[in-house]
Amino acid sequence: MSGETIAALRSRMARDELSHEHLVAQALEGAAASGAQHVFTQLYAEAALAAARHADAALRAGVALPALAGLPVSVKDLYDVAGETTMAGSIVCRDELPAVADAPAVARLRANGAAIVGKTNMTEFAFSGVGINPHHGTPRNPADAAVARIPGGSSSGAAVSVALGLAVAGLGSDTGGSIRIPAALCGLVGFKSTQARTPRTGALELSRTLDTVCAMARSVEDCLRVDTVIADAPLAVRQRPLAGMRFAVPQTLMFDGIEPAVASAFDRALKILSAAGALIVDIGLPDLAEIAQLNAPGGFSAVEAHAVHRERLAQARERFDPRVAARIATGATASAADYIAMQDKRRAWIARTERALEGFDALLCPTVPIVAPPIDELVRSDEAFFKANGLLLRNTFAINYLDGCAFSLPCHRAGELPVGLMLSSVQGDDARLAAVALAVEAALK
Template sequence: MPTHLTMAGTALKLQDGSIDAIDLVSTAIRKSRASRAVFISFVEWAHDAAVKSAHRRRSGVPLSRLDGIPFAVKDMIDVSGSRTTAGSITRIDSSPASRNAAVITAMRTMGMIPVGKTNLSEFAFSGLGLNPHFGTPTADFHAAAPRAPGGSSSGSAIAVQRGLVTAAIGTDTAGSIRVPAAFNGLVGFRASTGRYDMDGVHPLAVTLDSLGPLTRTVEDCALVDGAMRGRANLEACATPLEQVRFVVDSSLLDDPTLQPDVAWNVRSVVTRLRERGALVEERPVDALTRSREAIATPGWLGAIEAWSLLQPVVEGERGDQIDRRVRNRLLAAKGIDRHVEARIRALRAELMLDMQHELVDAVLVTPTVKHVAPSLAALEANDSLFAAINLETLSLTMPGSLLDMPGVAMPSGADRQGLPTSVLFSAQQGHDDRLLRVCLAVESALLTRPIQ
């Protein structure tokens, strides 16, 4: 496979004039149109934006170092002139957005150019990334049968994995950035819910919905994060590992349902962090264990809120057009009463406080997903298998969403088949900047190289 440029590397080439925005955008769209099921639609004004960016560069007045860089947008996020389908055929006739979402506006002020709207699990309600309406995008590094791309931000991840763009943005309610990053050897950042302006982002579960970038490096993640907040010139500096305390949940690494290669690769990462001077504690994290139990019983807050939002669609005249697997998951939340929801919210507040007391200033280390990307054909053929694997896939990312912990999924290696494995670094709610600085140091320590 060809080596793909990082976004930071692309910015340097734009600066020295060896490439220009017009070529970048034209190439991205041409390759994207030829890549099955990755994009749902393309941005009509992207080429004009590239022409203006190239003119600014020639005139010596770029809007930022990122001016002219194309990126992909999950089709839950409004882009002016483009329809937002949320991956659902029920929205195929909706009107195009009249304006950009707030994060797109922020990125446009830096000169970045959205080239298209990427595919996803319908209504962003699955961790596996399958979509019967627009097809299922798949990575290009598998020699064997295709694997599930991870969801719900499947198209955003595959657009970066295939080198169609150097960065994409997605949403994450239960793991929808972190899981596809894990399955495809990428870096994915799920931010705390208050980090970005959510105006123009179509909701799934408003308490838990967040945004973030998918890229090939932590450095690129930090750059996109800054752009999404209108701060592209804010440089993120790595925190020396000697100043960082990590907590590894030992009970997770001993879980018999964790694939051995996933566990081995996380332990290898931990060993290398210790070698670089980091303080690493291995112990059970009670708040994490109790969060997982709370999600299993009495239920998932995200499903309750998703049902409240989508009930009119599911029970409406086009409800039978929804992906049956997504529809079944939504219907399963129909019977959860308000008293149960109130108990879940009260328990959530208690667990968030307990996690603060357990972690203090430490960074939590866990596997991102228990397993590598599963066989796509097997999931398409068996709804019961799909439901079971979907829950397993999300089981380690849902607690972070419940507790509103920012998380960075990073490649940890590969299994014996060559499929990517991933490690997840999480911090307390609102500690996003510190987490990114720590992960920059981790990336340097591990000499992470994206899987091609």
């Protein structure tokens, strides 16, 4: 299944070349293999195979199948599954009460017939864009067979499960880039929808202001299939030609510290889009430089995560990933007045930025300005870790701060380390941006 989209798999099934049961059995076998080490924290073999067999029976009977019926899908470890304690990549929560119900996103996947193969590993409490987890190990990025590189985070296992062909899609979350970063580093498509599109109930919070329930897959179309299911409503996507589209390329912040491999892939992508008739416009967008100051002190993620985890920190800080604990602790000093001011400043910034983006079909920039660094370098050095984490999150976080929507599309050549092209727009513009993403994806292929 590795590398196949949902449409390709459905075509093989229609020709009786592949069954759902065989596909899911392969995924489960692969998930238990050494090459998938640290990808899953739990497997649901029996339930996944049952869903696959049900889909096979329906197909034989001529019953129309829902979009994800019988197909292997993975779920990030921060989503509630009824009867299980939600661990969110930690060990701190081990003795806490189990969930009484599935998170809505998980329940909707089940109702659609998806074969949920397991829960995927992640950065502890989703608080890093790197993907390193000292408790459960770090899944290796499949893009480089010679060097063990980070997968990106926090939806690390979700990305690797899809990249290895163990799932057609990985349900994750995106607070500052946790879908788009690993999608970019692993060569996948990630879709961060407008936050309000899918309910966050049953997902262990990092930041209630920024958390977004969304997924990654192998194509824009597959991301839209999953989005329709978890949002319980399809986007009204009207496909459009690339010719005549207007794209803004911000000259502030997004290209600082960019590595040559990323710059080369991005420039090549712009040339392809321009040759296809798109208009590329450089804009200043100086408001991007204000985010760090406006999001202080601590930032929404730290302040709101501290509210969620302060009792756990007080009782068992030694059981946290030290880097995660340190970041959460920075949220302790913000006052209620600080927090209200942060919200007010964000609303004003969003209004200014939305005005600056009027008339453009998307904002274009690299998803992240670097390729995936080696795992060992970031495990050994706090300095290297936090430098990489800041770079990984910088571009993607701007869109969360905007409460916008975004796609990350692969734009590297075969044989190169993966590079993501991020297409972004304002809140509620998901359907129009999806049409743009479909056109851009087709041009880049």
